Amino acid sequence: MDLQQISEQLQAGKAKIVTQLVQQAIDEGIPAKQILEEGLLSGMSVIGEKFKNNEVYVPEVLVAARAMNKGAALLKPLLLSEGATAAGKVCIGTVRGDLHDIGKNLVKMMLEGKGLTVIDLGVDVEPETFIRTAVEEDCQIICCSALLTTTMGVMEEVVRAAKEAGIRDKVKIMIGGAPVTQAFCDQIGADAYTPDAATASEVAAEFCKKAQE
Ligand code: B1M
Secondary structure, three states, X not given: OOOHHHHHHHHOOOHHHHHHHHHHXXXXXXXXXXXXXXXXXXHHHHHHHHHHOOOOOHHHHHHHHHHHHHHHHHHHHHHHHHOOOOOOEEEEEEEOOOOOXXXXXXXXXXXXXXXXXXXXXXXXXXXXXXXXXHHHHOOOEEEEEOOOOOOOHHHHHHHXXXXXXXXXXXXXXXXXXXXXXXXXXHHHOOOEEOOOHHHHHHHHHHHHHXXXX
């Protein structure tokens, strides 16, 4: 099956057809990671480009996002079983002022796939909420997602709040999202920037392993 079909139907916001095609691809034995990347994520990236160029608007993006979520839900159990196991606890959220959650949800899914326990704080999360959760739940890692250049700065507040709470040496802070870069990570003093969900889960598992040594 040509995974391009999934990408095209996702762009058209046809959630039902996307679900059927994803199931068909699974049945044909195509690896879940490939379906995710070459079907769903490739479609989302075309929509993103069109959104940027004002060729599509918020409603079209929302229906595409819904199709993406439906397809990803089918892939979830497969992505989970393809992963290795690690032990540790992570809290994750999209930072204050930012409502984008598709990437954050994918990172969550991949972290769970590594066997990590994930506390999902949702979107529009205050720095204090990340810190309070990390303390109360004894998390080894805080994961922050931001998709807007205007909200990236909140990640620096998270790093600062962790220092002020005296937990900076106990908790790793990982950051990601389309506008985030390694240079930004270095600048704000976070522990790791990862460009995608799979890499985030690998780095997180590694951090948790080291914390246990
Ligand atoms: Co918005 N939006 N949006 N949007 N949106 C962007 C981000 C934008 C780049 C589009 C554009 O115009 N060029 C632009 C930001 C420009 C900027 O800041 N430079 C933008 C804008 C402007 C806005 C609004 C302001 C539009 C408006 O209202 N006029 C508004 C803001 C709302 C708010 O948050 N306060 C807005 C609203 C929306 C929708 C609600 C319509 C919808 C969100 C729906 C939802 O999330 N439930 C939406 C969407 C879907 C997008 C685009 C098209 C796609 C984002 C996405 O889901 N990508 C986006 C364009 C783009 O990114 N090219 C855009 C797919 C997702 C899988 O990728 O999230 O990057 P991503 O996640 C990746 C990696 O980044 C990484 O892993 C993921 C996959 O491997 N990753 C992490 C993500 N988080 C991580 C955390 C980690 C590690 C890795 O922690 C350890």
